[in-house]
Amino acid sequence: MERNLLLTIEYDGTDFSGWQRQPGRPTVQGTLESALSAVCGKEIRIDGTSRTDAGVHAYRQRATLKGEFGIPTERLALAVNHRLAGGMRGKMAAGPIRVTDVCEKPMNFHARFDAKGKTYIYKIRNSENMDVFQRNYCYQIPRPLDLPAMKLAAEQITGTHDFQCFQASGGTERETTVRTIYKLELRQAGSDIQIWVTGDGFLYNMVRIITGTLVEVGMGKIPPTAVASIIESEDRQNAGHTAPPQGLYLGEIYYELQEVPGYDE
Amino acid sequence: MERNLLLTIEYDGTDFSGWQRQPGRPTVQGTLESALSAVCGKEIRIDGTSRTDAGVHAYRQRATLKGEFGIPTERLALAVNHRLAGGMRGKMAAGPIRVTDVCEKPMNFHARFDAKGKTYIYKIRNSENMDVFQRNYCYQIPRPLDLPAMKLAAEQITGTHDFQCFQASGGTERETTVRTIYKLELRQAGSDIQIWVTGDGFLYNMVRIITGTLVEVGMGKIPPTAVASIIESEDRQNAGHTAPPQGLYLGEIYYELQEVPGYDE
Structure with a gap:
């Protein structure tokens, strides 16, 4: 069954060319989509609320993620964060991006268009x-x-x-x-x-x-x-x-x- | 006249392969020597007190610098810090390395061997x-x-x-x-x-x-x-x-x- 998940995301924007996915450049969206795709075992695309610029940080960015996933909601953040931390540097406890919350929303909910x-x-x-x-x-x-x-x-x-x-x-x-x-x-x-x-x-x-x-x-x-x-x-x-x-x-x-x-x- | 200068240095070690100069790798000593060489208009070598590892930071590292320099002691830190900040990223006020103090020492003083x-x-x-x-x-x-x-x-x-x-x-x-x-x-x-x-x-x-x-x-x-x-x-x-x-x-x-x-x- 298709689900619509709302992610809350914290990131240190220092080493990224901003939020939005760009070919050949490290971006927050691109890095997060890669980690999500690896965890879910299929190509994942997300819709962010705010297209922050290069060097800009976020305490609570939001993004929606639609699709059918085998992984339970409560496991998703854990698995993605583990991946985001491990890939970056030896003994770090956290990577530069961290999913701090995942919750299920109605299918017609959109992270950007529904923001008040x-x-x-x-x-x-x-x-x-x-x-x-x-x-x-x-x-x-x-x-x-x-x-x-x-x-x-x-x-x-x-x-x-x-x-x-x-x-x-x-x-x-x-x-x-x-x-x-x-x-x-x-x-x-x-x-x-x-x-x-x-x-x-x-x-x-x-x-x-x-x-x-x-x-x-x-x-x-x-x-x-x-x-x-x-x-x-x-x-x-x-x-x-x-x-x-x-x-x-x-x-x-x-x-x-x-x-x-x-x-x- | 030859002088012996003691530098006090603060750095964020995150993006460096440690203090010690290594060919082809960003190190604190190498980066600082390049900036000093550019400012003094000749090849400069420094002797650091502590060879900190990759990722290790410093509030007050020390290093000595021997030679004849036209530049006055009090101008040296300013000129080097300006160079270290400007080379790195657009609008930053500081680079990852900063010389916080420069003072003149007797010629036989050594940053490492004289440390108590x-x-x-x-x-x-x-x-x-x-x-x-x-x-x-x-x-x-x-x-x-x-x-x-x-x-x-x-x-x-x-x-x-x-x-x-x-x-x-x-x-x-x-x-x-x-x-x-x-x-x-x-x-x-x-x-x-x-x-x-x-x-x-x-x-x-x-x-x-x-x-x-x-x-x-x-x-x-x-x-x-x-x-x-x-x-x-x-x-x-x-x-x-x-x-x-x-x-x-x-x-x-x-x-x-x-x-x-x-x-x-």
């Missing part, structure tokens, strides 16, 4: 002291950032807007560039600043451009009160730079609107 | 929950470890002993296998256990075999009181397994005995 919202986390290390162990996991900014100014700017981004100014060229063509940001929080702990952004969907490089814009506000290059007019301008040139990929983490995908942080608040 | 002691740190993650972001930076042990038993075992390792039982084959031939462990501490924070071990010198794989032995004590496979007799047996077969490289960090090198933790205590 997503949370991304962007990690900034605001310190002069470099750290080689953090280099692939955050955006290092030596100059002190003005957090209250960044928070003021973040308030103007929250809500429903045409976010064309925060869209990079080169992504999938979209019908509309209107999106809703339900919640945009800045959290600070010591020299770490995290940007938690939840929305109904995101344009190409949107979180990284929002981050670059907030960083430029924090540096005093963009006045915090100017962000509303940057959005109104619908012009990418007016927004800040695109923050580098290694600070970005896909945090969560929501399939129920009432679970989306900031929805209805 | 070293501290290594071994990081264990004692949790069932795997974490892809930690896989190259610790030793994951899902089964709960008995920390008091491990501490009892650690006490028997401290002091001056013939540590042949903790030596792997394949290292440099040594005149004697007698070493002094000045201090061996176990520190716990949540699911993280760190082993801090300071000694006058270490045999090949010694810290990793001490760790493997302590882990087996923590698992109940080796009685904590048996460790003294394992040392007395001078037989590698009686000690525990060699813990994997990715949990090991070279923590500090001391050039003055009175700076060595545990010396004279």
Whole structure:
């Protein structure tokens, strides 16, 4: 009998050319499909929710997997993780990709089309002291950032807007560039600043451009009160730079609107 | 005029075949020498204190560098780090190797021969929950470890002993296998256990075999009181397994005995 499985996936994006399968390149989707195919004994294809870029990480990416499988749901993650760990390096306990959950869904459920919202986390290390162990996991900014100014700017981004100014060229063509940001929080702990952004969907490089814009506000290059007019301008040139990929983490995908942080608040 | 410079070096050993230069393989020494040679405009060779293995990290490795250099001491680290960061990946702020300090020493000073002691740190993650972001930076042990038993075992390792039982084959031939462990501490924070071990010198794989032995004590496979007799047996077969490289960090090198933790205590 055919089944439709929803996978939850954690990965370190450092050594991958992004999520999406590409011939001759190490990708998260490609690596995961190979492991699933080996475990299931047949060619497996999955549908991911978010096409993360090269170097971008995920705590809870999702993907659906349709087909007839002999293997019980609860055994699938174990078998795939074992394979993903063993193939990579000698004595590692985990590979760079790990399936953290598998659950069965109705046949008409789709990981991407049924998503009601997503949370991304962007990690900034605001310190002069470099750290080689953090280099692939955050955006290092030596100059002190003005957090209250960044928070003021973040308030103007929250809500429903045409976010064309925060869209990079080169992504999938979209019908509309209107999106809703339900919640945009800045959290600070010591020299770490995290940007938690939840929305109904995101344009190409949107979180990284929002981050670059907030960083430029924090540096005093963009006045915090100017962000509303940057959005109104619908012009990418007016927004800040695109923050580098290694600070970005896909945090969560929501399939129920009432679970989306900031929805209805 | 010829100078003798002492470098302090931090590195993420994940992508290197260890410290020591080897033809055709990425090593820390080789990569650092290339960067130094490019910056100084001539072939540079350095002498490191510790030949860390593939996958092993360092917070404060040391190396000496002799020669005549036009570049001022205080500019050298900056120029080399810039080179090490830029060559690796697009927008990274740091490369996997970073020179954190450069100071001038008398001509007869040698990074290795003048070392009076070293501290290594071994990081264990004692949790069932795997974490892809930690896989190259610790030793994951899902089964709960008995920390008091491990501490009892650690006490028997401290002091001056013939540590042949903790030596792997394949290292440099040594005149004697007698070493002094000045201090061996176990520190716990949540699911993280760190082993801090300071000694006058270490045999090949010694810290990793001490760790493997302590882990087996923590698992109940080796009685904590048996460790003294394992040392007395001078037989590698009686000690525990060699813990994997990715949990090991070279923590500090001391050039003055009175700076060595545990010396004279």
